[in-house]
Amino acid sequence: xxTQRELDEAQIRRNIDGIVEGIRAKDLEGLRRLYAADxxxxxxxxxxxxxxIEAKMKNWERAFAFFHEVTYEVRDLTITVxxxxxxxxxFGRLSGTLxxxxxxxxxxxxxxxxxxxxxxxxxxxxxxxxxxxxxxxGRGVTDLKP
Numbered sequence: 001x002x003t004q005r006e007l008d009e010a011q012i013r014r015n016i017d018g019i020v021e022g023i024r025a026k027d028l029e030g031l032r033r034l035y036a037a038d039x040x041x042x043x044x045x046x047x048x049x050x051x052x053i054e055a056k057m058k059n060w061e062r063a064f065a066f067f068h069e070v071t072y073e074v075r076d077l078t079i080t081v082x083x084x085x086x087x088x089x090x091f092g093r094l095s096g097t098l099x100x101x102x103x104x105x106x107x108x109x110x111x112x113x114x115x116x117x118x119x120x121x122x123x124x125x126x127x128x129x130x131x132x133x134x135x136x137x138g139r140g141v142t143d144l145k146p
Contacts, residue, residue, distance in 0.1 A: 015115070032057055077090035085114070087114045109130060
């Protein structure tokens with residue numbers, strides 16, 4: 001017998017798959033449906049935080065503007081589910097072909113997704129993408145692989 005937690009985890013994994021598919025299709029409306037209206041995102045691009053769904057969608061718009069074709073890959077995703085909150089962490093890589101035809105292999109980032117169950121649907125209320133920092137140089141380390 002399948003438990004509610006197993007059903008919830010399966011839904012969250014489908015949502016993460018929806019992010020991957022939405023990025024590949026550059027589908028802003030599809031992505032919008034996966035986030036809460038008050039999402040707070042700590043992304044690679046400044047500023048330190050992007051607050052609200054419109055800020056999150058503008059961030060995706062900026063990313064998509066660089067790419068003719070874009071892909072996103074998620075590895076080593078671990079999910080922990082509670083009654084109405086859940087979180088997941090793993091690694092993600094955005095890559096593709098730039099508008100000028102240059103292949104961009106991207107870089108691996110650490111990714112965290114926080115979900116809240118709203119009216120029976122799991123929505124992303126917080127996400128974070130980060131790279132490790134070399135303390136001595138003050139620069140991000142972007143050549144690591146999972």
